[in-house]
Amino acid sequence: MRNINLESYLKSELKDNNEENDELASVIKSIADATKLIAMDTRVTGLKQIRGSLDKTNVQGEQVQILDQISNDKLVDILAKNSSCAGYASEELKDPKIFNSSARFMVVADPLDGSSNISVNMPIGTIFGIIRNTDYGKSSFIKSGRYYISAGYSLYGPSDIFVICANNKVAEFTLDPQKNDYFLSRSEIKVPNKGSIYSVNEGNFSIWDNKIKKWLLNTKNPSGTSAKNKKLRYVGSLVADAHRTLINGGIFVYPSDKNNQNGKLRLMYEANPFALIFTSAGGSAVDLEKEILDIEPENFHQRTPLIIGSKSDVNNFLEHMTTGKKKVKENTEITPIFKWTSNSITNLRKSLNLSRTNFGKKVGVSRATVLRWEKDIVLPNYINKKALDNAFLSVKNDLIDNPMED
Ligand code: P6P
Secondary structure (H helix, E strand, C coil), rough: CCCCEEHHHHHHCCCCCHHHHHHHHHHHHHHHHHHHHHHHHCCCCCCCCCCCEEEEEECCCCCHHHHHHHHHHHHHHHHHCCCCCEEECCCCCCEEECCCCCCCCCEEEEEEHHHHHHCCCCCEEEEEEEEEEECCCHHHHHHCCEEEEEEEEEEEECCCEEEEEEECEEEEEECCCCCCEEEEEEECCCCCCCEEEEEEEHHHHCCCCHHHHHHHHHCCCCCCCCCCCEEEEECCCCCHHHHHHHHHCCCCEEEECCCCCCCCCCCHHHHHHHHHHHHHCCCCEEECCHHHHHHCCCCCCCCCCCEEHHHHHHHHHHHHHHCCCCCCCCCCCCCCCCCCCCHHHHHHHHCCCCCCCHHHHHCCCHHHHHHHHCCCCCCCHHHHHHHHHHHCCCCHHHCCCCCCCC
């Protein structure tokens, strides 16, 4: 594993002869390059006088930390130069930046999450999601997590690490400062089905709904002979708390409360990326009742309750939220939404009234690939299937009355 760097990993993971893969790999690499620059700053905030805040508030009405702005600027500078990146939207921007509206992908990001921890040298991170650019222009940023084709984060901690979810696999890379490159340090991360840690800000207990209080009390005082007490770990930096939960298992809970009726964390660039990562790694990600990835966003900066972790621990949480024994839909991995066969692909293309060339452009492949699909010579791969899902979802209202035969 030692000598596999991010670039060679992406080449091997996204190897199918799919025009889209190279472009997806290049966008991921651009984001990784930006996080290397951010990491260089996070190591010396006390020396470069980049602690503290600017005399500026962001669209959330929060004071902008100097490093928030620097991190956002680095991501904008690098992604604006990537011809595969159509645009970028982030916690720090009121509106998205559109670079090239006909490019394949868009990036959403929280450029520096947990910035209130900078001044006390606690772990902080960059969170991002990559969405296929289906209907071009600004509106295409408002998409549910099902449209995210990749997601990841950087954690600036004792090590600077970069975790990426691509092709339904989650892998961790560690930055070698001498080589200034990310090398594979964990491949195919899987969340343990149950963990011994719970992570929640107990300081909010008095402003929680009673069901949340009941969950916490039962977690602290488990009943039953085999019940074991869990340990509390809470950094107050989402990337740090989420990464520990991804590796060790357990549960991270940030529910809604009287001060944050819709939750505190943001759907598009905090919850959705972690939901894709945890679901792809065999864990769960829900709000108080359903999967995060199924939330249809109304606005880009909207917030949500976020509960992520081991499937068993999240199901136990959900049982406290409902009277019945409701379980998270057993979705062992992010599978494409529809079953794509030569027939259903042809039906979709004809329903869109597109030539093979233009249909290929819409789903990111060549005319020849579309022909091979329709002649059953080759099957679409995972990324192709997500693109076909998106193509269908983008016009589903027209098609819903005449569902495609399989
Ligand atoms: P609280 C950091 O400000 C952040 O947005 C997340 O990184 C973190 O999980 C959460 O807020 C912590 O919030 O209310 O516990 O301080």
